Amino acid sequence: MRQPIAILDSGVGGLTVVKEVMRQLPRERIIYFGDTGRAPYGPRPAEEVIRFTREIVDFLARFDPKLIVVACNTATAYALEAIRPHVKAPVVGVIRPGARAAVKRTTTGTIGVIGTEGTIRSGAYERVLKSLSPRIQVVSLACPMFVPIVERGAFQSPETYRIVAETLKPLRRTPIDTLILGCTHYPFLADAISAAMGPDIALISSAQETARDISTMLQESGRLSEWTDVPVHHFYCSGDPELFQTIARQWLKEQTAGVPIVWRVPCIR
Amino acid sequence: MRQPIAILDSGVGGLTVVKEVMRQLPRERIIYFGDTGRAPYGPRPAEEVIRFTREIVDFLARFDPKLIVVACNTATAYALEAIRPHVKAPVVGVIRPGARAAVKRTTTGTIGVIGTEGTIRSGAYERVLKSLSPRIQVVSLACPMFVPIVERGAFQSPETYRIVAETLKPLRRTPIDTLILGCTHYPFLADAISAAMGPDIALISSAQETARDISTMLQESGRLSEWTDVPVHHFYCSGDPELFQTIARQWLKEQTAGVPIVWRVPCIR
Missing domain, CATH: 3.40.50.1860 (Rossmann fold)
Structure with missing residues (x-):
């Protein structure tokens, strides 16, 4: 076996x-x-x-x-x-793989991370990213609404797109060129996240x-x-x-x- | 130390x-x-x-x-x-990293590989790709002119673009969606290779x-x-x-x- x-x-x-x-x-x-x-x-x-x-x-x-x-x-x-x-x-x-891929991908050196309150509060991504390259700048945002949306199976509704766009608004004013989907639920919402962030931000799926x-x-x-x-x-x-x-x-x-x-x-x- | x-x-x-x-x-x-x-x-x-x-x-x-x-x-x-x-x-x-990245990237399952005569003749990429996923199809092409061009430092000349386009012509008739640059010299020629293959083919740098x-x-x-x-x-x-x-x-x-x-x-x- x-x-x-x-x-x-x-x-x-x-x-x-x-x-x-x-x-x-x-x-x-x-x-x-x-x-x-x-x-x-x-x-x-x-x-x-x-x-x-x-x-x-x-x-x-x-x-x-x-x-x-x-x-x-x-x-x-x-x-x-x-x-x-x-x-x-x-x-x-799943944290180190996403961090390594983001360091490979970024050209500006400023990386965004979205995740649950727990993940963001732990500071784990920032620690791992800095251990790879001390020059990396990190902008983090907790998105507590996203997991419940996915667990209900509602990935594509207009309401989901609206909540995702509203939640991610603070990131749009930052100089990130790469965004780590720091929660394995978030690839279910990749279309909505991509629509909210625009085509110039590379999305890294930790999955x-x-x-x-x-x-x-x-x-x-x-x-x-x-x-x-x-x-x-x-x-x-x-x-x-x-x-x-x-x-x-x-x-x-x-x-x-x-x-x-x-x-x-x-x-x- | x-x-x-x-x-x-x-x-x-x-x-x-x-x-x-x-x-x-x-x-x-x-x-x-x-x-x-x-x-x-x-x-x-x-x-x-x-x-x-x-x-x-x-x-x-x-x-x-x-x-x-x-x-x-x-x-x-x-x-x-x-x-x-x-x-x-x-x-x-450097062969397995490029192979793993190509398997991650391809959606059609048909992957192109370019390399020296030695690398292509060895069949090493095909073996590694099939060991990861038996469904992968591989199209290989030896490009013996490329290393001498890079070792001379002539990455950007019009003559280089012409030779690269001419060499890669056989690949343009194949259904590949991903092309492994199966020689660490080839990223020096990435602009010429990208111009020859067009924007729809993802280039994988083994480097x-x-x-x-x-x-x-x-x-x-x-x-x-x-x-x-x-x-x-x-x-x-x-x-x-x-x-x-x-x-x-x-x-x-x-x-x-x-x-x-x-x-x-x-x-x-």
């Missing part, structure tokens, strides 16, 4: 990482856990985010994953270091960049799957399974045509 | 990797060796490329590098596995992508430089030092303002 990549998130946001791993590494088997019953994590205190993340990592460890991906920026900011000692698999977060870095880490350590059959992916969530499956099927439809998926609702709480 | 990153190439091509490492990781110290006296490597037999690469790696090992970057696609294709057992530092090539992956590997293993002073870079070449310095100064000028550089001509041959 091939070792899977385990991916976890507070809800459906980590599906943006799943989609990119399926696209960039179609031989890899994925076990996903979305904590939809307790999303959003953004407003929760750090110790609660750490406890929830540890519960999920303990659950995912049963599948003997070769890599655990914390596909939630809030959980990466608060819980990554706390969970690393508890599991034998390497644990990867897409994390998949790219998973590719780097597995390939450079000789741990890519060499199986040639179609992998069977497993999806778990802690909340309403109907809503989760609707969003997941819609978001992953290009990647999952002909790919078997097993849906489960576990009793983690 | 901080451990440097050692970067080697058959000539000036690896300077495209140097520029990106300086830009993305300005705290890192670089030791560069360009084998300008024996460039190009493209038409040479495999055993000669392996012998030359081992000589250079032995020379660079004296500086106790934390990472050795074979910033030459031909040497990566032929010599990477042969030199790994001879050095204690991790050795990174830029290798710097991004160096960032990933050093950061994820906790080996980024934490020094805050300006690093002193060292440059060595085996051929005409005047021509080498002229090309290097011109190519690196934005990155090296105020950065001390030591130029050396060693007696490797």
Whole structure:
């Protein structure tokens, strides 16, 4: 049995990482856990985010994953270091990949970051960006309305476009040339964010960049799957399974045509 | 003394990797060796490329590098596995980074690769691309005229634009949406290549992508430089030092303002 990549998130946001791993590494088997019953994590205190993340990592460890991906920026900011000692698999977060891609992309050296209150308050992006290049300037903005919009599945409504444009207004007066979508839920809103920011601002998806870095880490350590059959992916969530499956099927439809998926609702709480 | 990153190439091509490492990781110290006296490597037999690469790696090992970057696609294709057992530092090539970035970028799944005769004949890109995703289609083209143009320093002449357009003509009839510049010399010709291919083809610079992956590997293993002073870079070449310095100064000028550089001509041959 091939070792899977385990991916976890507070809800459906980590599906943006799943989609990119399926696209960039179609031989890899994925076990996903979305904590939809307790999303959003953004407003929760750090110790609660750490406890929830540890519960999920303990659950995912049963599948003997070769890599655990914390596909939630809030959980990466608060819980990554706390969970690393508890599991034998390497644990990867989503903050460093987006930061590295933004440093590669910027020409002005001024980078914007949007995320949940928790992610922005933690200052994690600014710390990682400065550790790469001390010259980088960072402009951060918390967008607490975005995750609830995505968890409801309302990505394309005119009301969503209006809220996104209104929320991002403070960034339009800043000299950023690159904007990190510092929450894995935000690629669902990429069209609305792009419309609000205009064509001159490069959007960095921490989901897409994390998949790219998973590719780097597995390939450079000789741990890519060499199986040639179609992998069977497993999806778990802690909340309403109907809503989760609707969003997941819609978001992953290009990647999952002909790919078997097993849906489960576990009793983690 | 901080451990440097050692970067080697058959000539000036690896300077495209140097520029990106300086830009993305300005705290890192670089030791560069360009084998300008024996460039190009493209038409040479495999055993000669392996012998030359081992000589250079032995020379660079004296500086106790934390990472050795074979910033030459031909040497990566032929010599990477042969030199790994001879050095204690991790050795990174330039083929996998470009391949991973192309898989991330393509939407049609058909990727073009241009490189030296040696790189294209080795089939290395096709092998790496298929190991990531078996569905990828690859169209390859050897461009033997390009390295000599760059080593002469003639990046922008009308004659160069004509040769580049003529050479790339066979690719224009193919369904590629992404083109890997599978030679670190080619970013010097990016303007001419872009003019020949048109705006709809995404160009992947293996130099830029290798710097991004160096960032990933050093950061994820906790080996980024934490020094805050300006690093002193060292440059060595085996051929005409005047021509080498002229090309290097011109190519690196934005990155090296105020950065001390030591130029050396060693007696490797």
